Amino acid sequence: SNLPIQIKVVILGDSGVGKSSIILRFVYDDFKGETDSTIGAAYKGKVYQHNNCNIQFNIWDTAGQEKFKSLAKMYYRDATAAILVYDITNSQTYDGLKEWYRELKEFGPEDIILCIAGNKEDLVDSESVQLDTVEEFAESIGAYYKRTSAKTNYGIDMIFKEIANKVCAD
Ligand code: GTP
Ligand code: MG
16 A cells, blocks of 8 residues: 555663754754753654655654663653664764663563664764774674764664664565
8 A cells, every 4th residue: 555654763861962953964864063952752743655665754863961871761661773872973872872781672672673863974074983892893793883963864764764674675
């Protein structure tokens, strides 16, 4: 049929890594240098055509601030895919990503599609997490890894294309 396949995507990561910015870029092709930190969570929908496969991405943009951490479970527990984001210029946020992964492993769906976005690729001169390290980790957990920039639009479509690929192959 022509009815879109419904895909729930949750985006997780520390505050300030650019989760909302990635979604703003993907859904509205826009970027803001100053953003409001997300409160609770925010929903955005986008219809997406992938080859002959019609998809509706239902995206839950979670809040990275510590005080909202316990809410994330509501959004990832029945998600098809998770995008784990860190800021390539801030190694603390990579540690944060690993924590999110451990939590997902423990409480998330077993077959969840995992993607890692190393965001702020436009600031690659200040990259502070070794690329090899992330690539190795991504491979070890079966995650797709891509550097992204919400600012320049680098890599963002690749992440969603990867999710679409996995879902449409079924
Ligand atoms: P919380 O909602 O608090 O969890 O943060 P968040 O992960 O949603 O971060 P947000 O998208 O609000 O972005 C935080 C800051 O980083 C903003 O000032 C953005 O403009 C900036 N930012 C986001 N993505 C990029 C990027 O790719 N490159 C650069 N240079 N700045 C970015
Ligand atoms: Mg946000």
